[in-house]
Amino acid sequence: MKLKKFIISSLLAFASLTFTSNADAASVQTHRVQKGDTLWKIGMNYGVSVSQLKRENHRTSDLIYIGEILKIPQTISxxxxxxxxxxxxxxxxxxxxxxxxxxxxxxxxxxxxxxxxxxxxxxxxxxxxxxxxxxxxxxxxxxxxxxxxxxxxxxxxxQGSGSLYFYNPQKTSNSWLRSKQVTVVIGNHVFAK
The missing domain is CATH 1.10.10.2520 (Cell wall hydrolase SleB, domain 1)
Structure with a gap:
């Protein structure tokens, strides 16, 4: 009786691992490259970085081919x-x-x-x-x-300049923030690192 329970338990555990593994494989998101696609456009569509797309698909260049299937990496929720x-x-x-x-x-x-x-x-x-x-x-x-x-x-x-802070100089007098290295100024915001 114990042997029968052990065998059934083992089979159920194996089946659940198999189904979980198959479900995970099926959940990988892919994209078939269309005419006019670029890694940038694909990234914009899925909300993933070009760097992540390259890494996930083992690329060192931006070259993609019509019809090829690219894996889309996980993005933020x-x-x-x-x-x-x-x-x-x-x-x-x-x-x-x-x-x-x-x-x-x-x-x-x-x-x-x-x-x-x-x-x-x-x-x-x-x-x-x-x-x-x-x-x-x-x-x-x-x-x-x-x-x-x-x-x-x-x-x-x-791929940017590493900005970690931003502020509106008309709205803050924080000397610590103003002491940071400026990376870019856009409109009313100063960006810095």
Whole structure:
């Protein structure tokens, strides 16, 4: 009787491992390259970086061929993408599109830095970092431009100048922040590292 239970338990465990393995293999997202596709366009469509696309598909160049199938790496969750877009909207409303991309890039750079938390949510909600968290405007919906800017920042991830901070010099007198190396000025925002 014990042997029969052992055999049945073993078969069930093996079956569950097999089905889990097959389900994981089936969940890998792919993209068939179409005429006019570039790694940049594919990245924008899926919200993944060109660097990640290259790494996932063992590429050293940007060369792709019509009809080939590319694996699409995991991207950030829909929740984090929306949260980041809402932060971009609140921080860069009225700014040029490039400024929106740069704000999203700062958050992604912080996630990738050892100096900050390891997730978008933790970076955004880190105490005293972003005014929209303090004043509640983080909860307002994001515009289509802010959503697109987040996708572009995701595509560009890891290729910029490493900005970790941004500020509006007309709204802050923080000498520590102003002492950081300026990477770019876009509209009313100074970006720095």
């Amino acid at each position: 829909a929740y984090e993408k929306d949260l980041l877009a809402r932060l971009v909207e609140a921080e860069a409303k009225g700014e040029a599109y490039a400024g929106k991309v740069a704000v999203a890039t700062v958050v992604l750079n912080r996630v990738d830095s050892d100096l900050f938390p390891n997730s978008i949510s933790e970076v955004i909600y880190q105490k005293d970092q972003f005014t929209p968290v303090k004043n509640g405007t983080i909860y307002n919906p994001a515009s289509e431009a802010s959503k697109k800017a987040v996708n572009e920042a995701l595509v560009f991830r890891g």
